Amino acid sequence: MRSYLYCLLKIVAITWLLSGCNGTDNKSASPVSKPPESDVNKTNLNGRSYYLSLPAKNFDSKKAYKLLLAFHGSGQGAQSMRSMSALESASDNYIVVYPQSKVEEWNEGCDCNKPHRLGIDDLGFVDEVVADVKTKYNIIDDELYAVGFSQGGLFAQNLMCNSDLQFNAIASVASPMSVQLSQSCYIENNTHYMMVHGKNDKTLPYYGLTHSNFGLIASEYAIELIAKENDIESPVEVEKTNATTKYVYKNDIHINQLVAIEGGGHSWGFTGFNTTEEVISFFDSVSLNKLDIHSSLYRVGTQPNKDVHVRSMGLEHSGPAIILLSGFNKNFHSDSAWFSLLQPLIAKTHRVHVIERFGNGFSSDVDQPSYASFVSALDKTLNILNEDELIVVSFASANILAHLWQVSPDSHASANLKGMLWVDPDILLPHSISLYQDWPVSWYREVGGDLIEHIQQGNWTERTLGKLAAEREEMNALIPINYQNDMNWPYFDLISQGRAQIDKQVTRAKEIMNYHDDLASVLNSDIATSVPITVIDTDFESHDIANAEPEYVDGLIKWQQEGTQWSHLISEQSGGQYVPLNNSDHMAVFQHPDEIIKAIINLNNQ
Structure with a gap:
């Protein structure tokens, strides 16, 4: 029997694929130009695959780059994630990898869905992807990043809680946190973290979800919990604009923040908030190598x-x-x-x-x-x-x-x-x-x-x-x-x-x-x-x-x-x-x- 989450997200994914609007009307999604397919390299790796995008311009094989992994939502796919986010177009300093899940979704740490029942080791797959990319390109030490959309965002949280890799920063979009992961999460490698979530999300609700198989905690509670796991004990700072409310937890080492989109639905893009640019900007702000255009x-x-x-x-x-x-x-x-x-x-x-x-x-x-x-x-x-x-x-x-x-x-x-x-x-x-x-x-x-x-x-x-x-x-x-x-x-x-x-x-x-x-x-x-x-x-x-x-x-x-x-x-x-x-x-x-x-x-x- 399929999990409640999978059935719900499958319906949303089909709707998105038919309408091309990320689960919202076209007016609410920030337009992102699709990069040419010739820039994408598909790599088969031990029965799995990932797609790799080089910087949109000025790529030099002798240079060293930051590495960004981008995880698609349930039923979506790696190439759809790339078309939607186009992360490589926002900076010349990142090589972006779009991994493909083995089944419809990721083993995201709730121990309740199909990839969990099938014993799919997605954390191990990510280890293999990172190692494989590093054999082919010059990747800067300590400059590993991840972002996920929807169920891919839940998996990004699982990386933060359970991966042995040291991520400098992780972001999740349209993802609160599962009850199960919130109860088991132990962050050994503290990291910078950014959540982006629409308050009107009906698919993975901002205010949480009560369900016997798959529950969600509210995003405001999730960011507080994650900040504490990242050893940030300072009180929250709240910054409000007409379009967003930002909940910021920080210490001298790390920053964790939730950007709540007023009126936003289950989407990557929002009116007045370009998620691709904002995610890259956050990663740049916490980077150990704040490289400018020169x-x-x-x-x-x-x-x-x-x-x-x-x-x-x-x-x-x-x-x-x-x-x-x-x-x-x-x-x-x-x-x-x-x-x-x-x-x-x-x-x-x-x-x-x-x-x-x-x-x-x-x-x-x-x-x-x-x-x-x-x-x-x-x-x-x-x-x-x-x-x-x-x-x-x-x-x-x-x-x-x-x-x-x-x-x-x-x-x-x-x-x-x-x-x-x-x-x-x-x-x-x-x-x-x-x-x-x-x-x-x-x-x-x-x-x-x-x-x-x-x-x-x-x-x-x-x-x-x-x-x-x-x-x-x-x-x-x-x-x-x-x-x-x-x-x-x-x-x-x-x-x-x-x-x-x-x-x-x-x-x-x-x-x-x-x-x-x-x-x-x-x-x-x-x-x-x-x-x-x-x-x-x-x-x-x-x-x-x-x-x-x-x-x-x-x-x-x-x-x-x-x-x-x-x-x-x-x-x-x-x-x-x-x-x-x-x-x-x-x-x-x-x-x-x-x-x-x-x-x-x-x-x-x-």
């Missing part, structure tokens, strides 16, 4: 998976590509935030790529991050970008990376190098290197593992946030008035605030420790002069000299003087330029972007 992750290693974040702008231009590599400021912060002004300015006339080292920004974490250890990954990334000519711009200590990459016998992309620009580089001479290796680097190395453990316990987060706030004020004060409108503060805040994450604090500490060996590897290096190297040299050392204790003054003066001489020599021998900037801060990328752009143009014209 950002990509490129897979440069497979054992284990390692991805490099590249932010590319100005791709419409011809000529050499500008490569930006970041180095340390006084707080040893080093990522693409430092180029939030310079990159959009360069992009007005040149193609420009910012490449972030492992552990910084959105690039993958590694156990021992450093300049030297990133040389091979930098070369692989440049090969993936496939630029015919390169001008490499390194800021601060990133000249260590630029130099090691240029002289490495294993660097292939260096053959395309047209010139380099070093902005306030590290001085690779014994006296200067001894200063760099002194405090605080020596202290970090001395305390070592104890410091890492101390940071991992969250003891440095408050002080880190204080430094970030001070840095923002300092950078804002440096930007010339005529460049204020070009500064991308949202991107700066996104990347710089990420430094407060524990893993980023740990990366910073390890990079400081390993900086000692980076410096040792380039001590008294013979600088390659096969291409011109232009050096922009600020006099920021004058501030350090003026504020130093008397016993340190002579050493700092020598550092400044040998830096000037060394920079002169490098630029002269290589055929570049020496550009001194007086009364200048170290952060010339904000204070003097015009000088940097002028130097790039001169290199390009040589």
